[in-house]
Amino acid sequence: MPISAMTQDAFRERIAGLEVHSGDGHRAPGKALLVLLAVRGVLHGSPRLRAHSHLEEEAQPLLEVFGPPMSGSRPDLPFQRLADSGLWETEALGIASTSTPNATGGFPQSVYDLLANDYYLMKETVLHLLDLHFTKSVQPDLLEMLGVSELWDPSSRSAQASPQQRAVVAGFRATVLNAYRNRCAVCGNGVWVDGTPLGIQLTHIHWHSHGGEFSLSNALALCTLHQKLFDVGGFTISDDLRLVISSRLRVEDSGGNGWIMPIPGSPIHVPENPDHRPHPDNLVWHRREVFRK
Numbered sequence: 001m002p003i004s005a006m007t008q009d010a011f012r013e014r015i016a017g018l019e020v021h022s023g024d025g026h027r028a029p030g031k032a033l034l035v036l037l038a039v040r041g042v043l044h045g046s047p048r049l050r051a052h053s054h055l056e057e058e059a060q061p062l063l064e065v066f067g068p069p070m071s072g073s074r075p076d077l078p079f080q081r082l083a084d085s086g087l088w089e090t091e092a093l094g095i096a097s098t099s100t101p102n103a104t105g106g107f108p109q110s111v112y113d114l115l116a117n118d119y120y121l122m123k124e125t126v127l128h129l130l131d132l133h134f135t136k137s138v139q140p141d142l143l144e145m146l147g148v149s150e151l152w153d154p155s156s157r158s159a160q161a162s163p164q165q166r167a168v169v170a171g172f173r174a175t176v177l178n179a180y181r182n183r184c185a186v187c188g189n190g191v192w193v194d195g196t197p198l199g200i201q202l203t204h205i206h207w208h209s210h211g212g213e214f215s216l217s218n219a220l221a222l223c224t225l226h227q228k229l230f231d232v233g234g235f236t237i238s239d240d241l242r243l244v245i246s247s248r249l250r251v252e253d254s255g256g257n258g259w260i261m262p263i264p265g266s267p268i269h270v271p272e273n274p275d276h277r278p279h280p281d282n283l284v285w286h287r288r289e290v291f292r293k
């Protein structure tokens, strides 16, 4: 449906309404990535309508690193479904189809104008999309790769967590880091500055953005490097809590073999209490939706 003018609220609703999962429960970040590419276009002053084929080329490396694992070729970007949400407009040379090779598309004029005139809304939109579709640790990297790292501004989040929610997250983080004795579950390293642990993060196995619970059975303590590798599917963990390494991962290890990444099959470091260890249900989700074989 064409929209002559779009209010901020209507736009926010459409962004919030983009599905996070496909019908069969798999991660579906295609529409979010397409909107992010279009926001970049606004920021960089690119033409509003651009060739779909170029957008697909630009999305490809982002999907390779931050999208769900895929066997075979990736499906086309969801131009039509984004158009159905009122966030995309397609022009094909004389043919009303989004799949023709000559199709161009982009934000409708009303959306383009709204964002071009409101830098704060642009930042907020980007943060909101990242929170909905990608886990926290990869968000700044994604923007860096997209070439819009200036939009990384966590204070722009529209739906700021309540103090109660923040307290729950902080308490849970402390519980997890404590259970892992402030050491990384993969490399076993811990670093303290004047007694304060540093560089070890709470990591959800089944992403919180995609329905994962706040529980020890869905959490790991990982150092910054291993958290990023885990969250882009560079490795995963088997049901018997051993490392499974992606064939796509290349490591240059100047410190000697195994310093950055222990050998495949190595047991990870887990809490002594079996109830506090990762649960297979959560590991299955990570292996299916994040891990790159």
Ligand SMILES: [Zn+2]
Binding pocket: 184, 185, 186, 187, 188, 189, 222, 223, 224, 225, 226
């Ligand atoms: Zn580590």
